[in-house]
Structure formats: C-alpha cells, structure tokens
Amino acid sequence: xESVGLHxxxxxxxxxxxxxxxxxxxxxxxxxxxxxxxxxxxxxQFIIDIRSNMDKRQGQRVTVLLNKTVKHLSxxxxxxQPGDSAVYFCAENSSGGSNYKLTFGKGTLLTVNP
Amino acid sequence: xxxxxxxxxxxxxxxxxxxxxxxxxxxxxxxVYWYRQLPEEGLKFMxxxxxxxxxxxxxxxxxxxxxxxxxxxxxxxxxQQVVRGDSAAYFCASxxxxxxxxQYFGPGTxxxxx
Numbered sequence: 001x002e003s004v005g006l007h008x009x010x011x012x013x014x015x016x017x018x019x020x021x022x023x024x025x026x027x028x029x030x031x032x033x034x035x036x037x038x039x040x041x042x043x044x045q046f047i048i049d050i051r052s053n054m055d056k057r058q059g060q061r062v063t064v065l066l067n068k069t070v071k072h073l074s075x076x077x078x079x080x081q082p083g084d085s086a087v088y089f090c091a092e093n094s095s096g097g098s099n100y101k102l103t104f105g106k107g108t109l110l111t112v113n114p
Numbered sequence: 115x116x117x118x119x120x121x122x123x124x125x126x127x128x129x130x131x132x133x134x135x136x137x138x139x140x141x142x143x144x145x146v147y148w149y150r151q152l153p154e155e156g157l158k159f160m161x162x163x164x165x166x167x168x169x170x171x172x173x174x175x176x177x178x179x180x181x182x183x184x185x186x187x188x189x190x191x192x193x194q195q196v197v198r199g200d201s202a203a204y205f206c207a208s209x210x211x212x213x214x215x216x217q218y219f220g221p222g223t224x225x226x227x228x
Contacts, residue, residue: 008154036219043118043219044157044219045219089157091156100147100170100209101162101170101172101173102147102217103159104149104157106156107155107156
C-alpha cells in the first residue's frame with residue numbers, strides 16, 4: 001500500500017548475494033503490480049510486472065512473488081551486483097479496471113557492497 | 115528507439131513565476147501520465163491524457179496546475195504562480211495502445227522554487 005514517511009527502508013547486501021525486497025499493498029481490488037528501479041537523479045525504470053492471476057513470475061535475475069491472501073509482493077534479485085544499487089518501488093494498479101493509475105509504495109533503498 | 119523525453123531536466127523558478135514542463139512520449143505511445151515525487155517518497159499520480167483529451171486529472175491540485183497533450187507536439191504540464199511547495203521531481207510516463215499497462219518513465223524534471 002501507499003505510505004509516506006521521511007525515511008526509506010534500507011537493505012544492504014554483499015555483492016553476489018541474493019536480495020529480497022518486500023512490499024505490502026492495501027487495495028484488494030488491485031490486479032496489476034509492477035516493480036520499478038530508480039537510480040539517483042533518474043526516472044523509474046521498469047523491472048518486472050505481474051498480474052493477480054499469477055503468483056510468480058521470473059525475469060532475468062529477478063523474480064516477483066505475489067501473495068494475494070496477505071496482500072504482499074516481493075522482488076528477488078539473484079547474484080546482486082553493485083549496479084543494482086538503487087531505490088526500488090512497487091506500484092499497483094488501483095483504477096477499478098481502467099488500468100492506468102499507478103499507486104506507488106514508499107520505496108526501499110538497496111545498497112550493494114563490493 | 116528513444117524513450118520518454120522530458121525537458122528541461124532542471125528548472126528553477128522564483129515564487130509567482132510560471133513553470134512549463136514538457137514530455138514527449140515514446141514513439142507509438144498515445145497515452146501520457148504525469149506524476150510528482152517529493153524527496154524520499156513514491157510517485158503520486160497527477161493526470162492521465164490522451165491526444166487532445168484529459169482522461170483523469172484527479173491527482174492534480176485544483177488551482178494553478180494544468181496539463182495538455184495537443185494533437186501535435188509534446189505534452190505540457192503547466193504550473194502557474196509557483197510556490198515553494200511545488201518544488202519536486204515531475205515525471206512523465208507513456209504507454210502504448212489501450213489495454214496495455216506498462217508505463218515507461220522519462221528522466222524527470224526537477225523543479226526548484228526559490
């Protein structure tokens with residue numbers, strides 16, 4: 001779900017480790033979810049998406065898991081690299097089927113230590 | 115294949131001046147969305163436009179803000195009589211034909227109001 005605050009959740013990992021970034025959403029009617037990566041001074045970059053009729057989807061080095069029962073979304077990054085350091089946002093579609101208005105979570109700052 | 119383009123990348127205005135932010139969607143995309151991002155927060159939806167039509171402006175402040183997407187040329191987000199609270203990063207996103215949900219973001223315009 002959407003939340004605001006002054007401090008981003010942070011995750012610090014060693015290069016080569018796997019990273020798991022979590023996101024909770026509140027709208028049970030949401031049916032489309034996206035993970036974006038935002039590097040400092042840049043716009044959000046699409047990583048992977050998933051629809052509510054799926055519970056898992058894999059991309060290159062990334063996996064998104066969706067648990068609709070507890071309204072939880074996670075992004076797994078395998079073999080994390082320094083270039084993965086960024087803020088990661090989950091976004092949900094909450095337009096009652098119109099499929100355009102994205103609601104963003106607060107974001108998680110991922111730091112990869114070499 | 116150019117992505118979403120936004121200009122200027124940085125804009126400084128004094129209180130009371132006008133700010134014009136421009137967005138050119140990806141080639142073949144006819145749907146444009148504007149979002150605002152405050153420091154350490156997620157993006158907040160402002161407005162959704164198609165060519166010559168405002169579809170949803172529910173996220174736009176009632177006064178001073180307007181948006182357009184003319185038949186020719188970029189989409190414009192216009193802020194009149196700017197105040198310090200308007201300082202933020204403004205991102206434009208675009209998507210292809212109706213029914214597809216992935217929104218691709220531009221690099222953003224960082225507005226600073228002195």
